[in-house]
Amino acid sequence: MRGIVPLKGRVIEVLGRDEILQIHQSALAVLRDVGTKIQHEEALDIFRRAGAEIDEPQQIVHIPSQLVEFALNHAPRFMTICGRNPRYDLKSSTGAVHFGSGHAATFVIDFDTGERRPATKKDLENVVRLHDALENTHFIYPQIYPQDVPARALDRHISQALLCNTEKPVVATAYDGKAARDLLKMGRAIAGSEEALRLRPMFTVSLGVVSPLLFERERVNVLLEICRSGHPFQVYTIPSAGGTSPATLAGTLVITVAELLAGLVLTQLVRPGTPVRLMAYPSIIDQRYSCFTFACPEKALMAAAMAQMFRYYGVPHAIHGATTRANVLDAQAGYETGIFNLFTALSGGEVIIECISSALEDTVLSVYEQAVVGNEICDMINRMLRGIEVNPQTLAVDVIKEIGPGGQFLTHPHTLEHFRLENWDAKLSNRAARDEWVETGALDIRAKAREEVKRIFATHHPKPLDAEVQRKLQHIVEEAEG
């Protein structure tokens, strides 16, 4: 359960050094001259006391570069994401790439009936269990937003479903200050105490910026609650080129960087030293179909660019992997997931969300088989990230000497010794020639994935929380429902 460092550190770079600096300078200029709108009196005060100029009625904060520097100096460079089980912990100091699940599907294809219907909490619990089994899913997001729970407690229900159905690190949800306090209560119940939770925070939670440059009141309340409790935090943004950010990708990167740095400054002013993950998911407005989309080459380019920006700043971070705009699990679903995930992984982003995702329809529809296909894709990607091992053993000159011209290597002990590590073993991808493939049922990848889903649900049971802890969580959820 380990991430892999891409090609021993040789990552794809889409930006030159000079371009990185230009984006950085532009973001600083935006923070200073345009400012960010913070709809929160106490937060405005925190900025004011730190020396930022505030435009009063409009709640615009002009953040000087000294504050950005202060934030970058105090925010920890590295962050460990904990799972309930320490063997799933992910340390970001290694340069390895980690894959996360998808996020926010509201519909599912019923696994048994094939009907497309609104997603339920049970569906979320199932898909979390699935991700718990998929060996390349390193951490789990709210893949599904249940449609059958009261809206005022949606965040608690999601957090509960995640925390109860996996030992891997999860990203929980809290949409206002009270929800943040409830989430901390859940965490303390699981960890056993406040101190234990602080030592091993087994969830993270985020503030989503509203592009361009807007921080909403209730989300800032979440930031204050979580940071003040000594818990790590996350700030994410999803600007859309041509909609909530400039139509140019570079301009969208400027907005992305400015927003995330503003969020980082606030966390470090509230509690210097808070571990913070900055998460960038910039993409575009599809101007033909008048909608936001994640399934586009531009998003992959910006993800790679943001990986570079984050390495430049030296902060824990996340970028966006792949969604597909295919409405069914077809070739388009395969190639979009494959191409975008590979490119993004090669860019070296330390945490990549929506990599192994059950989602089709550009995150809207959850289909279990797609997560299994995503796992297979990321398995293959992992082999490519591992690269080529070059050393005297692998250069094998002595073996070549032994075998000589016209010989064969198949029977040599060197082959037996090395082939397993050198060759990727496909789990589900077809490798059989046609006749054997027909004999074994002529299954395409969709059919194979379906069988794998059935096998996982029949055999895989994540370690449940103690009954007492589950009761406590249930109580917190029910209280929130009122």
Next chain:
Amino acid sequence: MVDLTILARLVVEGDEQEVKKLVEQAIAERMAPDKVLSEGLVKGMDVVGERMKKHEMFIPEVLHSAAVMQAGMDLLTPLLGTGGLNLGPKVVLGTVKGDMHDIGKNLVGMMLKGAGFQVIDLGIDIPAARFVQAVKEQKAEILGMSALLTTTMPEMRATIEELTEAGLRKKVKVIIGGAPVSLEFAQAIGADGFARDAARAVDKVREFTQ
């Protein structure tokens, strides 16, 4: 005599200068302003709407045509109330409480104006009570609500309930939209209609105000 089919074409092409010239000419020729509006400007936006629905025109181009149409319409509005120009039914628009997203809603507003409707756009983060108040004050025939976040969609149901409590439900048609919104959701909460994009929103509003 101004050829209104040419005016319509110029709206589609987004030629502001020529559109204004032709509208001024039509006014000078004492052509009925209603006719200039419906057969020239609105007709042009109808074509834009059709192309938008078929994804043959890009949104920035659609917006440009809408702005050009508005420039032409601005020349006609002084003739309001002289018995020469009748504006279409009133549509109240807004993004629901807790939601700050408005690009889609703004596009709907522009396309509705392009189709000759009167649009009262309340903005973002609008609680149910304000929607109800606006519908009442404006005597609006249509209420359009938008949401981008799944978490704010319940506000749509709440607004419909408040309309019912205020005794206004039967007097207004409610249409909803936004990325996570669906026809099923519209039916579930008792909305009258759902529209996937701005051009379809215009169709729906027309259907309800015919």
